[in-house]
Amino acid sequence: MTEGRRRRGIHFSKLYSFSCIRSPFVDSHPQIGERGYSRVVHCNEPDSPEALQLRYGGNYVSTTKYTAANFIPKSLFEQFRRVANIYFLVVACVSFSPLAPFKAVSVLAPLLVVIGATMAKEAVEDWRRRKQDIEANNRKVRVYGRNYAFYETRWKKLRVGDIVKVHKDEYFPADLLLLSSSYEDGICYVETMNLDGETNLKLKHALEVTSHLQDEKSLENFKAVIKCEDPNENLYSFVGTLFYDEKPYPLSLQQMLLRDSKLKNTEYVYGVVVFTGHDTKVMQNATDPPSKRSKIERKMDKIIYILFSTLVVIAFTGSVFFGINTRRDISGGKMRRWYLRPDHTTVFYDPKRAALAAFFHFLTALMLYGYLIPISLYVSIEIVKVLQSIFINQDREMYYEEMDRPAHARTSNLNEELGQVDMILSDKTGTLTCNSMEFIKCSIAGTAYGHGITEVERALANRRDGVDRLHETGNVSSDVLDSASYNVDSGKSIKGFNFRDERIMNGQWVNEAHSDIIQKFFRVLAICHTAIPVVDKASGEITYEAESPDEAAFVIAARELGFEFFERTQTSISLHELDFESGRKVDREYELLHVLEFSSSRKRMSVIVRSPENKLLLLCKGADSAILERLAKDGRQFEDQTKEHIHRYAEAGLRTLVIAYRELGVEEFEIWAKEFVKAKASVTEDRDVLVDGAADKIERDLFLLGVTAVEDKLQKGVPECINKLAQAGIKIWVLTGDKMETAVNIGYACSLLRQDMKRIVISLDSPDIKALEKQGDKEAVEQASLASIREQIREGIFQIDEAKQSPNQAKSFGLVIDGKSLEFCLKKDVKNSFFELAITCASVICCRSTPKQKALVTRLVKLGTGKITLSVGDGANDVGMLQEADIGVGISGVEGMQAVMASDFAIAQFRFLERLLLVHGHWCYRRISMMICYFFYKNITFGFTLFWFEAHASFSGQPAYNDWYMSFYNVFFTSLPVIALGVFDQDVSARLCLKYPSLYLEGVENILFSWPRILGWMVNGVLSSIIIFFFTTNSMIGQALRKDGKVVDYEVLGVTMYSCVVWVVNCQMALSINYFTWIQHFFIWGSIAFWYIFLVIYGSVSPSVSTTAHRVLVEACAPSPLFWVVTLLVTICTLLPYFSYRAFQTRFKPMRHDVIQQERLNGSDNETSGELPLRFSSKLQHLKQRLRERRS
Helix, strand or coil: CECCCCCCCCCHHHHHCCCCCCCCCCCCCCCCCCCCCCEEEEECCCCCHHHHHHCCCCCCCCCCCCCCCCHHHHHHHHHCCCHHHHHHHHHHHHCCCCCCCCCHHHHHHHHHHHHHHHHHHHHHHHHHHHHHHHHHHCCEEEEECHHHCEEEEEHHHCCCCCEEEEECCCECCCEEEEEEECCCCCEEEEECHHHHCCCCCEEEECCCCCCCCCCHHHHHCCCEEEEECCCCCCCCCCCEEEEECCEEEEECHHHEECCCCEEECCCEEEEEEEECHHHCHHHHCCCCCCCCCCHHHHHHHHHHHHHHHHHHHHHHHHHHHHHHHHHHCEECCEECCHHHCCCCCCHHHCHHHHHHHHHHHHHHHHHHHHHHCCCCHHHHHHHHHHHHHHHHHCCHHHCEHHHCECCEECCCCCHHHHHCEEEEEECCCCCCEEEEEEEEEEEECCEEECCCCCHHHHHHHHHCCCCHHHHHHHCCCHHHHHHCCCCCCCCCCECCECCCCCCCHHHHHHHCCCHHHHHHHHHHHHHCCCCEEEECCCCCCEEEECCCHHHHHHHHHHHHCCEEEEEECCCEEEEEEECCCCCCEEEEEEEEEEEECCCCCCCEEEEEEECCCCCEEEEEEECHHHHHHHECHHHCCCHHHHHHHHHHHHHCCEEEEEEEEEEECHHHHHHHHHHHHHHHHCCCCCHHHHHHHHHHHHCCCEEEEEEEEEEEEECCCHHHHHHHHHHCCCEEEEECCCCHHHHHHHHHHCCCCCCCCEEEEECCCCHHHHHHHHHCCHHHHHHHHHHHHHHHHHHHHHHHHHHHHCCCCCCCEEEEECHHHHHHHCCHHHHHHHHHHHHCCCEEEECCCCHHHHHHHHHHHHHHHCCEEEEEECCHHHHHHHHHCCEEEEECCCCCCHHHHCCCEEECCCCHHHHHHHHHHHHHHHHHHHHHHHHHHHHHHHHHHHHHHHHHCCCCCCCCCCHHHHHHHHHHHCHHHHHHHHHHCCCCCHHHHHHCHHHHHHHHCCHHHCHHHHHHHHHHHHHHHHHHHHHHHHHHCCCECCCCCCECCHHHHHHHHHHHHHHHHHHHHHHHCCCCCHHHHHHHHHHHHHHHHHHHHHHCCCHHHHHHHCCHHHHHHCCCHHHHHHHHHHHHHHHHHHHHHHHHHHHHCCCHHHHHHHHHHCCCCCCCCCCCCHHHHHHHHHHHHHHHHHHC
8 A cells, every 4th residue: 555645436444344235324322421421522613602511621731740739738748648757747846845855947957858858859750741741732733713724723722622634643632533534535544652552553434424524615514513432541442423414423443543643654634622631541541550569668667666666665764764863853851963953943854743744754755866767768768769760771781772672660669679579470472472473384274384493393302302293293304404494585584474385385386286275275364354555665565564463474474475465445355366277476356345353252353255256255264262163064174184283383382373264155145244234233232242143153164274373483582581580589480371282382492391390280171071061061060170170289289299208209390271270270269279289380381361360360479479479461461460460570562562551660571581680679679678777777876875875864855966966967977878878789790690590589588678687787776876875985074185174075975976976887888888889988988077077167157056066076076186096996896796797697607699709709700600609509509498398
């Protein structure tokens, strides 16, 4: 079809609306006017009183989360949903009262900084969305109106009922009803990439009654009313009626042009606006994936609660002691601490009301010890996760150059979960395979043709230690085995065609015994489809726009073997065809009468044509389960041989379709056609059932021609990736809709199943159940099936238990189950035993799975294991599975972008999953775990020095430090190094992560964020605070520090102790980091330096502002060697316990990364070897065994 060229007299609408044979329209949509179907559009009259009264929204679109009016309140609400932030807000409010141990502004400032930073991040992200909206809303479009002519306006000014003109390669500004196009019959081509990600063009067509509206003059008198469904998110249906010239015309999706689709191969179209703005289908679909929180984040909340509990306990303890001491201050008329004047004091320190004073002290202590709660934790983690996501997005190793698609982290909430995946549930077609079909073999009249060898066949040859089987599966000669694969000729390869067999190529099929059957076979391939031919003007070459890769492969195969489809009209399909009698190419035109489309329930497609010899032919292709049962008695001549070939092709990992045909009688066809047209004209709820029923009546008594076999090749690197993931302790399940034989052999080809693995097969193909099915007793079939499934599961569990006890039997099992069996396995009374069996197997393949079953299996695994599950898929049928899993990974392949839009992470190839998990997952898990543990460590260290000082000061509520010291601790002096840790730290390099996949088990076993490790860091914090406080006080108190002989006072002690804390927590960070960059050095040593700079600047301001910090460093601390010596010694003594522990652990109980680091430092890390050192290997095997035992 020449691009942009009008076809006079051709009405494609008839082809795609099944109206080649028309009947008068006698019905209208009965739903119109009811709830959900109440929209009324006045075409070409947007300013009429009736249209204005409807008050439909404009075409302005906003995808922002906030507006200028609601940003502050809404963003504040988001921030204060976190418990910690509410606590700090309450403390800030209470700090204005006399109860506060510090100035209110010193608490309020860091809270404002943290909240402000988060709000600023939200504002920047929202502004980016806002700029995109501005660009979209201000695009130009031509609208019909002023002086009955088209004028240019902006998208946002469109109204419901406007008529617009859209030119080639422009996007549709709203959801439009197609009125007409540059083609006289009103067809146009649309690219829907922005809606569903599909790149193949869709054919749309106008109603015949409006297709004549070709210019401004004809539009002048056009007035009509559309009554249709209300706005909804369904991209694949539309219900409406056009009332024009007092006649109703039913509308369908074929007349709708959806916003953000693009007009292609058509010069222009006219359309009337039906849905605008947020009512359009693309905006109705603009929803985020389900909100997911990582397990580490949920655990972090529990740690916050622990710290809150600790805060309350130490505040209560201090208050008790304070109350006791206060009560004792006046005893028997004597004042124990007379200098405090207990006889003349406020309610906050009144010996006569000691209980009340203790209560107020409790409130004061709650504020004072609030530094146990890290105020900057949440915002720091958000910053770190966003930066981690940027690194994932920019990783060149996960960039797929062929399709220009990088990896994309669609959410940053789950980065660390990538390092803890225990189970992967994967789709097959398009995920493990390319979903790029190649016609490689076929069976015609019981004879197998095609010598190509598939990847699965090679795996079969390796598995069976020989090539004999290859000769059986495709008549493969030795020279074929040597060459491994073929192209059509020595020249360029043809996409979609990898077939070679001299018996039928180059016209040699005319010499075959069943040449008439071969001719019919390829005619079916060339005619039975919905593909559209597109002719390149320059070269004259024909390409095909097809709905699926399979269909394109069939049309290309027919062309290469002498049956070239070159033209299509609404009533005919034309072929350049090789005539086997004359041996010449002739043009043959087949009159197209009806197309019976493919659907997942029908599993077949048919066309009814009239041949040049005036014969009525039904040409059919479909799944073997749908076609073989519809064969006529005299049409089964080649059934046995064909079934054998289907089985062999499935074993070779090929996708098969059975080809059949039938010659129809004129009378039979006419009777059926009336029934079919009546079913098509029906617009009731059971319309599809009626259409399928009518189609089923004609698709019977078929004659079997043969079967096609197309290969969906494995993606590059899939076996290696699966191997690495298995070494990392990750189990992989494949959930596919393919036949069992195909799925099993693909499993062997991609290393999911191995030679040393024993297969457990659960199937309902037993003769007993088949006999019951023939009897038609559904209840008996169900009972027998359930009993069979239970027995097979028990047998499988018994085999595994027996293998565990016997050292000679296989220890590794693979489970294969078909869709029927899976349906019973997911029932309540069976699923637990099924899960018990499946979880003990190394690999699981679920065949013939429906999208719902995929989601149910994912949920079963997620809830059953309690571990992190990851689902990966590429199609719309995988969306439920992706959303159900803890992590959803979408493959941006050729099946559209539905899976990507529902995913948490998107990659272009399955092999990138290896790097995403083993490198980025491991790093992110380690970084976030260490970051959170360190956050709690540094806050406990700081908070408990306050507690020890208050105990030293008789629990008086006196803080050890200046107000601003405390306020800036979490914000400036310790926050940047921990962010650098979360972004840059690496225990081992990316190369070593991939070389030693067993390192990933640290995340699977959650070693780095287990409760013992968390509590260990907390204990380390308490111990550090004890060493800092007691060493500092014992070293400093009573010592002369100034030149005038004055001893250490409160101000100097506070500065010294604070300096020790800053040094200790930053040096602790330096000890914990494995991979130093200049940024980390700058942040760690810069934070320490900034503390002294701050002290100089803050101490130089007025004493009324700096209070206890006034010139304390310059005049008192800096000139004294004691200050520097104490700081140095206290820092060393505090770090010594952790340093000693790490030295002991690294030497005697090393973790996985410790051993790899040591081997690398020793220079024994061999680039070419992936083997671990012997000492570590034995330790790893022991850990793996324990892991398997725990799982089982």
